[in-house]
Amino acid sequence: MNPFSSGTRLRDMIRAIRACKTAAEERAVVRKECAAIRAAINENDQDYRHRNLAKLMFIQMLGYPTHFGQMECLKLIASSGFPEKRIGYLGLMLLLDERQEVLMLVTNSLKQDLNHSNQYIVGLALCALGNICSAEMARDLAPEVERLLQFRDPNIRKKAALCSIRIIKKVPDLAENFINPAASLLKEKHHGVLITGVQLCTDLCKVSSEALEYFRKKCTDGLVKTLRDIANSPYAPEYDIAGITDPFLHIRLLKLLRILGQGDADASDCMNDILAQVATKTESNKNAGNAILYECVETIMSIEDNGGLRVLAINILGRFLSNRDNNIRYVALNMLMKAMMVDAQAVQRHRATILECVKDSDASIQKRALELVYLLVNENNVKPLTKELIEYLEVSDQEFKGDLTAKICSLVEKFSPEKIWYIDQMLKVLSEAGNFVKDEVWHALIVVISNATDLHGYTVRALYRAVQTSTEQETLVRVAVWCIGEYGDMLVNDVGMLDIEDPITVTESDAVDATEVAIKRHSSDLTTKAMALIALLKLSSRFPSCSERIRDIIVQNKGNLVLELQQRSIEFNCILQKHQNIRSALVERMPVLDEATFSGRRAGSLPAAVSTSTGAPRNLPNGIAKPAAAPIADLLDLSSDDVPAPSSSGGDFLQDLLGVDLSPASAPSGTSQPPKAGTDVLLDLLSLGTLPPAQSSSSTSDILSSSQDNKAPLANLNGLSSLPSLSPNATSPASAASMMDLLDGFGPSPQNHEENGPAYPSLVAYESSSLRMTFNFSKQPGNPQTTLIQATFTNLSPNVYNDFLFQAAVPKFLQLHLDPASSNTLPASGNGSITQNLKVTNSQHGKKSLVMRIRIAYKMKNKEVLEEGQISNFPRDL
């Protein structure tokens, strides 16, 4: 015996591994064995090759790397004896995959074995080929497999059939060669051949419409007959399961019939009788029978309509749903989802039972049922169903709450009949499971609250009540704090009392208490604390009696370890102490947030870096988790996608909350104005109060859309002092002094409103041999930063372009919004065009000109084409 080869037998190795007490011991044993096997491989040890390979398979199953044994498989396959080949092929299937180049080396051995005189060896080769063959091997060996489909022994035919499936999936072009042999397999009696033959036909239908047509015409009758024979066959011990002959074959046949019947009335007609027979006669007291019924129902649902059969199928599902066996209930829920598409009314009848399933103790059933309920909800039943779901939220498992909350929020948003109901439901969800509510959801809630002017008082009182009891729900606290800050006066004075409300007495100091709790609570995160701080600033003006106390709270935060809070506290303190005269204007109520802009942004149309006209689907609002730092910016309608670091979030918040539109101030002449006009400039900057009404609306949209680009500097500088062109003091560390400088240092910004804006020449922004893109520019009056661009695409080639998609990206100082294109098909040779509107907002207006990188994708003659380019020749001063 070779001195290096491991003497241990397989059995002993397994024992040694079993005896290991710890993972470390196991690793040691495996390492030793692997070393011995490697040595044996190096020595080219023949005697123990198959034993070593068996060991390697065991080792691989335990999760250790075994790539060094791959060549041994090939050697064993190439040997002549059956046992060696057997283990070699097994190793091949377990240790190798189709991506490895080693596999190519085995093609020749496979070919020889497929032609071997021993049929068991042929079977081995077929099995290996069926499990791991690559596209190249499929091409090389397809003729052999085709021939073996007609082999005398059925055991070879059945394996050849499954092997063919792998081949046609790898190389769909080969499908047509297999259509005829596959059809002849359907006529056989051997169950193995039948089940694999049916499977092969099913897969052929999937890859080739020609095959589908062929089987539909030639084989439907035959298949129906086979199914009838099987269903009516007398007891067959070899295939009998619980009194049913070969349920697996039943199911395969039903699956194939489903594909043949789908979209074809004749074929569907042909199978109606047998489906009715299977649906009525199959025993439903055992799992095997139910498996067949389940498959049969799916087939009935999928083939062309036959009223009677559908009723039968829905009844079976109803029976399933009330079954005590959880497995059966699970598949019933699964199938009812599919039935929704066919007959929603029938499914609605089971609503009560389905709702019960949401409350089941089994997570799998809960999940299915919840998804089904989600589909069941419509305008008519949203109220009772939401009520049930929210009630269940109180008692559901922690793990399930996330899913459930997301679904409830989405339903409430989608079907809410009126605002007050929406707000009520959301408050309930926030109180029960606020920690599971996604950022977009509570942002949306704030937008809705902001818009429901007549409900402000009601909402703030309801929120105040809710935070008294559910202090641990972060998002509830945030929304409550925001509302108290904005509408605190309504809370205290019972403004806008609705009839349904219970009267509540809240003093000014109670309201401050609630906010103070939020800021002092240990578990509050930065966002919540920052929001509470702002709320306090606002309350200080609303409640003059609490002003002193609020200042104390703010002063306490001057030493906060989080820079953001520290800085804000210092600034706010400064406002409270030294700028009484402007405070009330500073902290006025937020202008009503624009719902359309917000929902547009939520739909994903406004990421700052790259905008595309295809937004994420609107009905999946909870799909994307935003980074925690961004929420406020987002809420306040900033594009948050490029928020660089958590610390800047408070900055955005402040910036936005105060409505600071930084850009106008960058007009160069601002710095030399006399100091006495300081208040004015601040008001100007804040776009508050002093603007004539006509302009204030446009400046609001300005705030909403344009102030985001200075975020990065803002993170470093003091919030208000971050204007890029300001005095050097602005960059010194945050202090009251520099604040003063800033506030007093500048005169009114002589902003140059170009009411109608000059006309700009149009521009051929991009031109290639196949495509031309022209830009036409226009400006909105009073909004010099924003440029509206109409892009026109013209096709210069003689071919039509399909799936036309224009994408554009801009640097951070620009903000880009793309409207949907007028079409996605571009006619040939300039016989028409596509137009698409873009809106670009330049935060560095007057300093930098526009620049844009573009990408245009389309399909020409079904070939995908991608064109890219950069546009830097925009007219200056856009």
Next chain:
Amino acid sequence: MGIRFILMVNKQGQTRLAQYYEWLTLEERRALEGEIVRKCLARTEQQCSFVEHRNYKIVYRRYASLFFLVGVDNDENELAILEFIHLLVETMDRHFGNVCELDIMFHLEKAHFMLEEMVMNGSVVETSKTNILTPIQLMDKAS
């Protein structure tokens, strides 16, 4: 392709047999097995035999100390897979005589041969126990 993998796992969560019909790297397999086993073993007898995990559906069944887990596509007939697991166990019973964890451990290659006769590339090849076992018995006789 319906069946994507078949696992046999003991009560302690140790894998006793693993057969994949799609390629996953060793790390992916270990992670997947760990997650699935944790999920399935935590479930009670009364709960249903199906667990959704990533984009798989796991159909599992417990026999004494051994769990049989089959990962399938979403449109596979779960009840049929359950029946298939039972057929697999009966086949092994017929060969080993009341199969247990140790039979599978020490005759891993035999278990694989049986599986090979039953499933190929994720589809069921044969449902007759006699047909499944004939080649294996022939081989036993030969050696």
